[in-house]
Amino acid sequence: QVQLVESGGGLVQAGGALRLSCAVSGRTFSVYIMGWFRQTPVKDREFVAAINWSGSRTLYADSVKGRFTISRDNAKNMVYLQMNSLKPEDTAVYYCAARRSLGPTTATRNEYDYWGQGTQVTVSS
16 A cells, blocks of 8 residues: 655745655555645646656746656655745645556656655645
8 A cells, every 4th residue: 555645845935945754664665656636615626747667857837847846755755846936726635646656757647556644735926
């Protein structure tokens, strides 16, 4: 069983930065594609960023490209989302997700097998 636990959310002013972390249990973390998604009360869960098993490939939603950076540390079973130049529209619950695959990254929510409980990010104007 794989468990994902997010941390690092909080309240920040527009233009500020936050770094989300996701701790993943299990010995085979390195074979997982890792992704970040976000959801608000009025919007479905949407793709934010993904990274392949080796960290050599990343994928971003257009809305965060150039501001957010996804990374991973396979030795520590961790994945990170560095969020810079935050905007009020980035306010959401952010979820970490994992897909067991050595293939390329994916932005398709239904292709992820495991999910964390989420961490709230609030950006004030």
